[in-house]
Amino acid sequence: MYKELRAGKKEKSRIGRWLGHAVLRTADLAIALPLVLLLLPVYAVVGLLVRMKLGSPVLFKQKRPGRFGQPFHVYKYRTMTDKRDSSGNLLPDEVRLTAFGKLLRKLSLDEIPQLLNVIKGDMSLVGPRPLLMEYMDLYTDEQKRRHWVRPGITGWAQVNGRNAISWEDKFRLDVWYVDNRSFRLYVKILLLTAVKVVRREGVSQEGQATTTKYTGSAASGIGSPS
Template identity: 55%
Template sequence: MFYRKFGKRFLDFFLSSIAIILLSPILLVVAVLVRIKLGSPVLFHQERPGKDEKIFTLCKFRTMTDKRDAQGNLLPDAKRLTKFGKMLRATSLDELPELFNIWKGDMSIIGPRPLLVSYLPWYTQEEKLRHTVRPGLTGLAQVSGRNFLDWDKRLAKDVEYVKKLSLAMDLKVLWKTVMVVFDHSEVAEDTSAAEGNLAEIRSKRQEREKQA
């Protein structure tokens, strides 16, 4: 109980502060490379739901270009994701700016990944438990299949994490995260293709259940 209420946040602040200082040269180099290869802005900002569904702004390094068609519409993600962008995702370097989200208290090092705001109406009551803790840079779902788990299993892992939250659990997830990052076999280059859109999937399921 002490770890959940106080210890976890203290470690998040302490470790993210150290990580920001130690990794600042890498952050700078990646930022320069993103600016050269993908353009400006260097950072990708998007609103995500955090603890108690409070909305915060997630920061990541951008991994896609702004290429558009003749009508001025953005091209599909697959056509805007460059080899450099794929490398950033495969090595998780695109996630480094989230250290500042952790430092501020929007996120935790370990926890359920922050998903899209548009997904909020589609969680079951059980799955909503994922928002009773701060979202994480990495989580139990990410080390249990990364982007290849279907949504039901992925969200079930988030709930499992919340129910079993402890220092031992966080250390276990952190260790497995290091292993996954160095073994790229579980990394999906196109996450939308791997997991699909939760809102669309559950909307279609709801329609099928009505018709049954």
């Protein structure tokens, strides 16, 4: 999938590209490995609370597209119940998202299992957020370039509005990051993320439990944002 992405990357300097990935990958491991050890008590407490309040399984696992669109399983703590209607269909997010789940999201504690994805190499600490597999065919050619790099726990779009901005703006910011990626920008985004978490900004889109579903860009001719 997304073979054109690989072809496009070959046009750039292989040495420069390799060095850039190597530096950021080293930084990912240097931060994520000790952070996981430091957070072990937090993992235990949050996991126990999720088990008590939301039941099993404690972790939410879902297939998401990684670099060049290659699928991997992303891990999060559960924040929603499995409540269904009489036909067996899951109820809307705003119904299934509990007060406890909202608190986990505000504190970004639901995201910390993704440090394991970083250590495995599926993700980076910084990069475009991994979205749903079903969105892959909805992107414009420009938006597809967000998959040139590993997806991240946080990213340029997250520190510039997170779920409070439109899909079009998110993708524009994601592509900007891909084109301007550097160690300096990586560090800047991590520092801005810490500020955002403390201020609890942009957790959800106005009127939504999280954000609206992406249904395509008007520019692509495939669909339009809902």
